[in-house]
Structures are given as C-alpha cells and as structure tokens.
Amino acid sequence: MARSRRRPRVLAAIDIGSYSVHLLVATVGRRQVAELVDESAFLGLGRTIDRDGGIGPARDELLATLAEFAEHARAFGAERTIVVGTDPLRRAPDAADVIAEAATFAGLDVGVLSQEEEAFVALLGATLGRPVAHETVVVDVGGGSTEIVVARPGQPPLAAGLPLGATRLTGAHVRSDPPAWEAIEAMLRESAGVMRGAPPAAPAELVAVGGTARSLLRVGPPLASRFLSRRRLRQALRLLTTQLAGDIATRFAVRPSRAGVLPAGAAILLAAVERYEVEHLRVAKGGLREGLLLAWTEAGGQWRSRLPSLLGAGN
Numbered sequence: 001m002a003r004s005r006r007r008p009r010v011l012a013a014i015d016i017g018s019y020s021v022h023l024l025v026a027t028v029g030r031r032q033v034a035e036l037v038d039e040s041a042f043l044g045l046g047r048t049i050d051r052d053g054g055i056g057p058a059r060d061e062l063l064a065t066l067a068e069f070a071e072h073a074r075a076f077g078a079e080r081t082i083v084v085g086t087d088p089l090r091r092a093p094d095a096a097d098v099i100a101e102a103a104t105f106a107g108l109d110v111g112v113l114s115q116e117e118e119a120f121v122a123l124l125g126a127t128l129g130r131p132v133a134h135e136t137v138v139v140d141v142g143g144g145s146t147e148i149v150v151a152r153p154g155q156p157p158l159a160a161g162l163p164l165g166a167t168r169l170t171g172a173h174v175r176s177d178p179p180a181w182e183a184i185e186a187m188l189r190e191s192a193g194v195m196r197g198a199p200p201a202a203p204a205e206l207v208a209v210g211g212t213a214r215s216l217l218r219v220g221p222p223l224a225s226r227f228l229s230r231r232r233l234r235q236a237l238r239l240l241t242t243q244l245a246g247d248i249a250t251r252f253a254v255r256p257s258r259a260g261v262l263p264a265g266a267a268i269l270l271a272a273v274e275r276y277e278v279e280h281l282r283v284a285k286g287g288l289r290e291g292l293l294l295a296w297t298e299a300g301g302q303w304r305s306r307l308p309s310l311l312g313a314g315n
Helices: 002-006 045-052 056-075 087-091 095-106 115-127 166-173 181-195 211-216 230-240 245-252 262-275 288-302 307-311
Strands: 009-016 021-029 032-041 081-085 110-112 136-141 146-151 158-162 205-209 227-229 280-283
Touching: 009 056, 009 288, 021 056, 021 288, 032 056, 032 288, 045 056, 045 087, 045 166, 056 081, 056 095, 081 087, 081 095, 081 288, 087 095, 087 110, 095 110, 115 136, 115 146, 115 158, 115 205, 115 288, 115 307, 136 262, 146 262, 166 181, 166 262, 181 262, 205 262, 211 262, 211 280, 227 230, 230 262, 262 280, 288 307
Parallel strands: 009 081, 081 110, 136 205, 205 280
Antiparallel strands: 009 021, 021 032, 136 146, 146 158, 227 280
16 A cells, blocks of 8 residues: 555645645646646735634635636646645635635645644755755745744754745835835844744754745846856846836746735845855745645645654655
8 A cells, every 4th residue: 555655646835825826637646746837816815804803805706716727637647735825814814715616616625834834844845855964944935924944854843933924024115116225124123023033953954845936046147056146136226226026027927916016025035044054945846735745645634744754754
C-alpha cells in the first residue's frame, strides 16, 4: 500500500485568500510537484469583509469561481481537489454559510486553516517535504495576514500568524496611485512594529513564499537568482512610488490587481529581513498549494492531524 501511495497522482488544491483565490493542478509524487495548471481569481475578499462585515456581497462570485476551478481540476484529470480557506474564512462571520453553499453548489469540502496550520503547510511546500538542514525561517505574506514559521533540524517547527497583510496594509495607508512616500513610510513603520511580534530566531536562511514575493522578483532590473536583498527591496519601494500600478504591471509582467499591493508586500518583506538580521531572503518556488498537495499525498484525509510529523518526514 505504501508504494501505491508514492506513485505520481494528479491532484488539485484551491486556497481562498484575502486577496485572491488560487487553483493549482499538478502531478504529485514524493517531494515532487509538477504543475499542470495554475489559475487565480482576484476577488478581494479581505477588503469586502473590512468594508461590509462579511463575505455576503462577494458570495456569488466566490461560489462561481470555486465551481469553475473545480471543473478545471476535473478536466485536467485531478482525482481529488483539496480546498482550504485562510484569513477571510477565519474572520468572516458568515464563513459557515459560504462553506455550506460551496458544498451544495460546487460539491467542494472547504476546510478553514488556523494560522499555525497555514504556516506549516507553507513550510511543507517551500521545502517540498525535505527536512531542513539548518535553522530556517519561512515568511508567507498574504492579503490579510502574514504567517511566520521557524524550523530547526530535529525540532518541532514554531509558527505564528501576524495581523499584517499586503491588502490590509494598503487599505490602511495608501490613498493614491502611485503611493506617496509618506504612505510607504507609514507601512514600513507598521510592518516593523508588528514584525517584532514574530518568533525569535537566528536563521541561516530566510525564505519567502507566495505571489507577492514572486512578483517582487520581477520589479527592477532582471535577477539571475531568486534572492531579494535589503537593497533590492528598498529599490523596489522607491520604483513603485514613481509609476502607476498599471504601468508597473505592464512593464514587469505582474498581474494588474497585484501591482497595487506590491509596495505593502515589499514593506512587510523588508521588515522580515530586518527582524531576522539577514541581508537577503530566498523566494521559494513552492508554497501553500504545493504543501497541500504533498500533505494529501502523504497522509490523505488525515493530513491536518499529521502536519507536524509530515514536516519531519524523511528524518
């Protein structure tokens, strides 16, 4: 039975975030995720909750997106679609109603991840299930929150969620396009203050996962690696105050809806670099969705209860 579980399988993962809803369909084996399709819908659920007190106004669009993604997953041969919600479903008072409707309307079982679970899954995706060789901190900047996980060889990982997200930070401080430098300074101050609450560590490596970090790799002169230095992040912040979000999107091949929150994302990542006293961070290729697929491949429907042991698999 163990061998049959290790054979490559086609699986799909959908995550419902504050900024966007993502679909990943991939062929998954042990420590391998080969992408077949990667799609995103930018629904801004976090802003809807902040403005209206719930998902209500965006419910129809969310359900339609979930149904469409489920159909795409089936068309690509996915034998299973794992669906999770993060910050918006943790915060929305009408989340239970939306989850029930997703089951009825799209036939999807939506699980709501705690911040600790979200951080652990992101770590699994960033490492592709390999045990860390040295003290490592993984930072996952989302639209509504940022998850931090500290991983040390031979020890259980330590995770924390921070009330710091690119969409929420943008909404709190940015009033123009491009943002004024005063808004950048305000986001830097808030990011640094909140980041002081992150778990203490002295990492040999700081790793970022998620679309914000991947997009920032493109902003500025072409890079020969997947590293963002303090200098590069500061340069990106200055560049993002000189051009409209639409122009940034066109010039650097960034999705237009993400370009507007990149200054906040850069401020959060810079705060992480400074909090952990490193000169740069590495942007991982994998993250939350890859971690979900690997977790299901290893543990099936019991993956949530087995997350800590999955992170140590292979020791």
